[in-house]
Amino acid sequence: MKLLIKNGTIVNAADSFTGDVLIAHGKIAAVWKRGEENKDATADETVDASGLLVLPGAIDAHVHFELPFGNIASADDFYAGTRAAACGAVTTIIDFVTPDKGESLMEAFTIRKKAAEEKSCVDYGFHMSLPFVTDNVMEEMDSAVSAGMSSFKVFMTYAFRVSDNEFFRTLSRCKELGALTMVHAEAHDELTALKSEFIASGKTDSWHHYKSRPESVETFGVRRAIELAAKAGAPLYIVHLASAGGMAEVEEARRYGQIVYAETCPQYLHFTSGVYRRGDGQNFVCSPPIKGKHSQKALWRGIKNGGISTVATDHCPFTLAQKAKGKADFTKTPNGVMGTENLFPYMLSEANSGRITFMKAVELCCQNPAKIFGLSDAKGTIAAGKDADIVLYDPNRDYTITQADMHSDVDYTIWEGVALKGYPTRTYLRGCLIYKDGEFLGKRGFGRYLPRHL
Ligand code: URP
Ligand code: ZN
Ligand code: ZN
Numbered sequence: 001m002k003l004l005i006k007n008g009t010i011v012n013a014a015d016s017f018t019g020d021v022l023i024a025h026g027k028i029a030a031v032w033k034r035g036e037e038n039k040d041a042t043a044d045e046t047v048d049a050s051g052l053l054v055l056p057g058a059i060d061a062h063v064h065f066e067l068p069f070g071n072i073a074s075a076d077d078f079y080a081g082t083r084a085a086a087c088g089a090v091t092t093i094i095d096f097v098t099p100d101k102g103e104s105l106m107e108a109f110t111i112r113k114k115a116a117e118e119k120s121c122v123d124y125g126f127h128m129s130l131p132f133v134t135d136n137v138m139e140e141m142d143s144a145v146s147a148g149m150s151s152f153k154v155f156m157t158y159a160f161r162v163s164d165n166e167f168f169r170t171l172s173r174c175k176e177l178g179a180l181t182m183v184h185a186e187a188h189d190e191l192t193a194l195k196s197e198f199i200a201s202g203k204t205d206s207w208h209h210y211k212s213r214p215e216s217v218e219t220f221g222v223r224r225a226i227e228l229a230a231k232a233g234a235p236l237y238i239v240h241l242a243s244a245g246g247m248a249e250v251e252e253a254r255r256y257g258q259i260v261y262a263e264t265c266p267q268y269l270h271f272t273s274g275v276y277r278r279g280d281g282q283n284f285v286c287s288p289p290i291k292g293k294h295s296q297k298a299l300w301r302g303i304k305n306g307g308i309s310t311v312a313t314d315h316c317p318f319t320l321a322q323k324a325k326g327k328a329d330f331t332k333t334p335n336g337v338m339g340t341e342n343l344f345p346y347m348l349s350e351a352n353s354g355r356i357t358f359m360k361a362v363e364l365c366c367q368n369p370a371k372i373f374g375l376s377d378a379k380g381t382i383a384a385g386k387d388a389d390i391v392l393y394d395p396n397r398d399y400t401i402t403q404a405d406m407h408s409d410v411d412y413t414i415w416e417g418v419a420l421k422g423y424p425t426r427t428y429l430r431g432c433l434i435y436k437d438g439e440f441l442g443k444r445g446f447g448r449y450l451p452r453h454l
Contacts, residue, residue, distance in 0.1 A: 008049025057091025057389030120447030131160030148451025206281030219245025244298035
């Protein structure tokens with residue numbers, strides 16, 4: 001089956017031009033600029049993309065589908081999560097394998113991969129989380145890399161946090177393997193002290209979730225992580241960066257030539273900590289929490305100056321009832337918010353409004369995650385030989401986000417009422433139409449596992 005997408009404005013991270021894209025057997029067979037098109041090119045179907053942008057499918061490099069949290073799990077399983085992703089023009093997601101203490105990394109991978117294989121509607125890969133660091137784990141990392149997990153994540157907080165020594169060991173081992181270390185960077189001792197102080201004085205509303213993990217908690221964490229990476233001489237990827245202080249640490253390290261990538265999330269770019277003062281503040285509880293206006297501005301500056309390399313969602317939603325359990329006590333609120341359906345439409349809307357260029361949105365959501373996470377042979381760019389993961393985007397279609405139109409299993413969205421300028425109209429995954437005009441057309445299990453290179 002050959003498909004020809006004609007007369008669209010093709011946008012990659014490096015260039016943008018009017019032209020045609022020919023798709024055959026799930027791959028991009030050819031891309032022609034206007035004037036150089038092959039007049040003899042034939043197709044079974046032709047789509048006229050005049051007035052539309054033709055973009056690579058987005059890569060959401062940070063999601064948590066069916067993530068266990070105490071005795072509940074995040075509300076979207078691999079089916080609902082990837083259905084929502086597909087309807088937000090995301091054609092690839094990267095989730096996490098999180099082994100239990102003592103469990104082999106490869107055993108945990110097999111179980112997680114099976115769940116995704118049966119349900120995923122878009123292509124998927126995994127980062128390997130390391131909730132404990134032992135000799136066996138260090139040894140098994142080699143097998144994880146061979147199985148396509150070229151990135152390893154550690155946490156500086158939560159019960160499964162690593163010590164500085166374990167973090168350094170992970171960085172050194174990743175360096176040896178040519179893999180990438182990712183980190184959730186929040187200073188555990190500082191946030192624990194603040195949390196205890198607030199609990200002792202009965203300050204347990206959602207506002208104090210933010211107050212217990214303020215800007216300084218992230219800044220200390222990011223600084224420490226960067227110092228350890230510098231000592232190990234290893235590259236570092238900081239997930240969900242949310243603060244001006246953390247941003248400044250990343251920018252400083254990059255100025256000195258250190259390889260540090262920072263990811264931020266749309267919730268940190270759009271909302272500010274004021275949401276935690278709202279009556280429904282618990283619905284916005286995530287870690288790190290959404291910060292103040294000053295931080296939001298710093299993140300947008302980082303996007304413009306290259307300090308931010310990727311935007312991904314940390315999609316980890318819980319239902320209203322699950323969130324409500326923590327309304328009076330932030331320590332009982334399951335952490336995480338939704339966004340995989342909103343990531344690319346939001347960033348493209350910001351581009352459409354003139355804040356960034358469309359090419360920048362593609363760089364952050366498509367090309368950079370593909371490059372950083374070893375997917376660039378097939379994903380992230382519209383070019384001959386790549387997978388035909390293609391989005392048609394109408395810059396003139398206004399769209400207001402509302403729960404009723406979302407495709408996740410969650411019963412609310414933090415994005416309710418947010419007005420977007422422009423919206424995706426069609427999404428193809430490997431040449432198959434998986435989304436059209438608000439309707440999900442994909443299939444359970446159509447997503448393929450993506451072993452990622454180093
Ligand atoms: O609140 C969040 N972000 N939950 C998901 C787990 C994590 O820390 O990324
Ligand atoms: Zn995290
Ligand atoms: Zn996360």
